[in-house]
Amino acid sequence: MTSEQDRWSRVKGRLRTSVGEDVYTSWFARMDLEGVQEESVRLSVPTRFLKSWIQAHYAERVLSCWQAELPEVHRIDLTVRSAVRPVVQPKEAPAPVEARRMDGRPAPELRSTATAPVSATHDALGGSPLDPRLTFASFVVGRANTLAHAAARQVAEGRRGDPVMFNPLYIHAGVGLGKTHLLQAVTWAGNSGSERKVLYLTAEKFMYGFVAALKTQTALAFKEALRGIDVLVIDDLQFLQGKSTQAEFCHTLNALIDAGRQVVIAADRPPSDLESLDDRVRSRLAGGLVVEMGSLGEDLRLGILKSRVAAARAHHASFDVPEEVLNYLARTITHNGRDLEGAINRLLAHSKLNNQPVTLEMAEREVRDLIRPQEPKRIKIEDIQRVVARQYNVSRSDLLSSRRTANVVRPRQVAMYLAKTLTLRSLPEIGRRFGGRDHTTVLHAVRKIEALVSKDTALSEEVESLKRQLQE
Numbered sequence: 445m446t447s448e449q450d451r452w453s454r455v456k457g458r459l460r461t462s463v464g465e466d467v468y469t470s471w472f473a474r475m476d477l478e479g480v481q482e483e484s485v486r487l488s489v490p491t492r493f494l495k496s497w498i499q500a501h502y503a504e505r506v507l508s509c510w511q512a513e514l515p516e517v518h519r520i521d522l523t524v525r526s527a528v529r530p531v532v533q534p535k536e537a538p539a540p541v542e543a544r545r546m547d548g549r550p551a552p553e554l555r556s557t558a559t560a561p562v563s564a565t566h567d568a569l570g571g572s573p574l575d576p577r578l579t580f581a582s583f584v585v586g587r588a589n590t591l592a593h594a595a596a597r598q599v600a601e602g603r604r605g606d607p608v609m610f611n612p613l614y615i616h617a618g619v620g621l622g623k624t625h626l627l628q629a630v631t632w633a634g635n636s637g638s639e640r641k642v643l644y645l646t647a648e649k650f651m652y653g654f655v656a657a658l659k660t661q662t663a664l665a666f667k668e669a670l671r672g673i674d675v676l677v678i679d680d681l682q683f684l685q686g687k688s689t690q691a692e693f694c695h696t697l698n699a700l701i702d703a704g705r706q707v708v709i710a711a712d713r714p715p716s717d718l719e720s721l722d723d724r725v726r727s728r729l730a731g732g733l734v735v736e737m738g739s740l741g742e743d744l745r746l747g748i749l750k751s752r753v754a755a756a757r758a759h760h761a762s763f764d765v766p767e768e769v770l771n772y773l774a775r776t777i778t779h780n781g782r783d784l785e786g787a788i789n790r791l792l793a794h795s796k797l798n799n800q801p802v803t804l805e806m807a808e809r810e811v812r813d814l815i816r817p818q819e820p821k822r823i824k825i826e827d828i829q830r831v832v833a834r835q836y837n838v839s840r841s842d843l844l845s846s847r848r849t850a851n852v853v854r855p856r857q858v859a860m861y862l863a864k865t866l867t868l869r870s871l872p873e874i875g876r877r878f879g880g881r882d883h884t885t886v887l888h889a890v891r892k893i894e895a896l897v898s899k900d901t902a903l904s905e906e907v908e909s910l911k912r913q914l915q916e
C-alpha cells in the first residue's frame with residue numbers, strides 16, 4: 445500500500461513540476477488514483493468537464509509522468525467519480541484486493557453501499573447529489589471561515605418572503621477548503637422544512653442539464669423549474685463553459701435575483717478572476733457579498749480532525765486516535781480538508797484491517813505522502829496594488845486611474861511589472877485589472893521597469909523589498 449502511495453505522490457510531483465503550480469491546481473488537484481493493474485492505471489476526477497479537458501490536453505503528459513515511475517504502464521483510464529462521498533460503514537467483510545487503495549479516501553470495503561436519503565424536493569428538481577455528512581453540524585468554524593459560515597447560516601435560515609440580505613452570496617476558496625461542505629449544508633438546512641425549495645447544482649450539472657434540455661426541446665421547462673425555486677446553490681462555478689450556457693446562467697441569475705430569490709455560488713477564485721465569464725455576469729456576481737475562505741489554520745485543522753474521528757466513532761466505537769496523533773496530523777497536514785479526511789480514513793482502515801490501535805508511529809507511516817512541502821504563497825494582483833500603493837504613498841485608486849503625473853506613473857509601472865513577474869496572469873488580464881488598460885501599456889511598463897532595475901540600484905532594491913513583503 446505504502447509503496448503505491450509513494451509512487452502516486454511521486455507521479456503527482458512530476459506532473460506538478462511539468463505543468464506548473466497553477467495548471468496543476470486547476471486541473472489535477474482533484475485527481476485520485478483508483479488502482480493500477482498491469483499496464484493500465486485507473487484515475488478518477490469529480491467532473492466530466494475535468495475528464496474531457498485532461499484527456500484533450502494532458503493525456504500524454506499524465507502517461508509519461510506515470511511511465512517515468514512505472515515503465516510498464518501503457519494506458520491511463522480516466523473516470524468520473526460520484527459527487528457523493530463514500531460513507532464509512534462497519535461490519536462488512538474486508539476483501540483483500542480492496543485494501544490496496546492508495547488515495548486518501550476510505551478503502552471500499554469500509555464504504556456504504558447505501559447512501560442516506562436526499563431531500564425529496566431536491567431530488568425532484570434534479571439537483572446534484574448531496575452528501576448526508578456535509579451539514580452545518582459537522583462544519584467546524586474557525587478564523588478562516590467565520591464570515592462565510594455566518595452568511596451561509598443566514599441564507600439557510602431565511603424564510604420565504606424574508607428580504608434577501610446579500611444576493612448573490614459568493615464564496616471562494618482554494619481546493620478542499622470547505623466550499624462544497626458549506627453549500628451542501630445550506631441545501632440540507634434550507635430543505636429541512638417544506639416551506640422553501642433549495643436546489644444545489646454543480647456548474648457542470650447546470651451545463652449538462654441545460655444542454656440535455658435543449659436537445660430534448662424542454663429548455664423552457666428547465667428554465668421554469670430553475671426559476672421556480674427559492675434558493676439556487678451553484679458549486680464550482682469556474683467550470684461553467686460555453687457561450688449559450690453562460691448566457692442562460694446570466695438570465696437565470698438575473699431572473700432569480702430580480703424576483704428576490706437567493707443565489708449562492710462557490711468557486712475557486714473571486715468573480716474578477718473568472719476570465720471566461722463576460723463582464724456583465726462578473727459584475728453581477730461581485731454585486732452581492734463576496735467572501736473568501738482562507739487556508740485552514742492549525743486550530744481549525746485540529747477541529748476538523750476531531751469531528752471526523754467523532755463521526756467515524758459513531759460506526760466504529762473502538763476507533764480511537766490519541767491526542768498526540770491528532771496534534772501531529774493537525775501540525776503537518778496543512779494543505780486542505782480533503783487530506784485531513786483522507787488521513788483519518790487511512791488510520792481507520794489500517795487499524796480496522798490489521799486490528800491494531802492507532803499510534804504515532806503508524807500515523808507517521810500511513811500519512812507520509814499527505815505531508816507536502818510548504819508551497820510558495822500565491823500572490824494576488826490586489827495585494828500587489830495594496831503593497832505598492834503603501835510603499836509609494838499613493839492610493840490604490842490612483843494606480844487604477846488615468847492620472848499621468850510622475851508620482852503615480854512609476855508606482856503603477858512597478859505594480860504592473862510585479863503583477864507580470866509574480867503572478868501567472870496574462871498581459872490583457874493585468875491591463876484589465878489596472879483600470880481597463882490595454883495589454884501594450886502593460887508590456888511597455890514591464891519592459892521599462894526591467895530595463896531600469898538593471899541599472900538603477902535604488903529602484904532595484906525597492907522592487908526586491910516589495911517582492912519580499914509580498915512573499916512573506
Ligand SMILES: Nc1ncnc2c1ncn2[C@@H]1O[C@H](COP(=O)(O)OP(=O)(O)OP(=O)(O)O)[C@@H](O)[C@H]1O
Pocket residue numbers: 474578582583584585589617618619620621622623624625626680712748751780781782783785
Ligand atoms: N470547516 C470545515 N469543517 C469541517 N470539514 C471541513 C471544513 N473545511 C473543509 N472540510 C472538509 O474537507 C474536505 C474538503 O472540503 P470541500 O469538498 O467542501 O472543499 P471544496 O472547497 O469544495 O473543494 P473543491 O475546490 O475541490 O471543490 C471535506 O471532507 C470537508 O468536509
